[in-house]
Amino acid sequence: MEAYEKLEAQKKKKMERAERFGIPNKELNDKKIKERQARFGIETKEMHEAKRQERAKRFAMMDDAAAVGLTTEEVEKKRQERLERFGATEVEEALKSSAEATKTIAARRKSKMARKLGKKMRGNSVS
Helix, strand or coil: CHHHHHHHHHHHHHHHHHHHHCCCCHHHHHHHHHHHHHHHCCCCHHHHHHHHHHHHHHHHHHHHHHHHCCCHHHHHHHHHHHHHHHCHHHHHHHHHHHHHHHHHHHHHHHHHHHHHHHHHHHHHCCC
């Protein structure tokens, strides 16, 4: 253990010297880069991994509930509470508007394709 402690002490001494005299070294550069990334909000792999772990912790409760298995009565109770909270009419209106939006998008695509096909057909006709 003494050899390891001596090695660490030497490393620390070299780092302090490099920092004091401004000597570039890999460990200092990495440290500065990480500080800069944090300061300017540059996303890194480590930040993404930390976010994933945080989300996993946050949503673990849902997974636990799913693993335990909610009864159909509990699920229905939760749905009913949600309907009461947001209102049944708002939920129905939201569903209708999303269905209508989907229909209009499909209609637009269909008419656009028909126009394209029509132009191609007119362009291929022999006069």
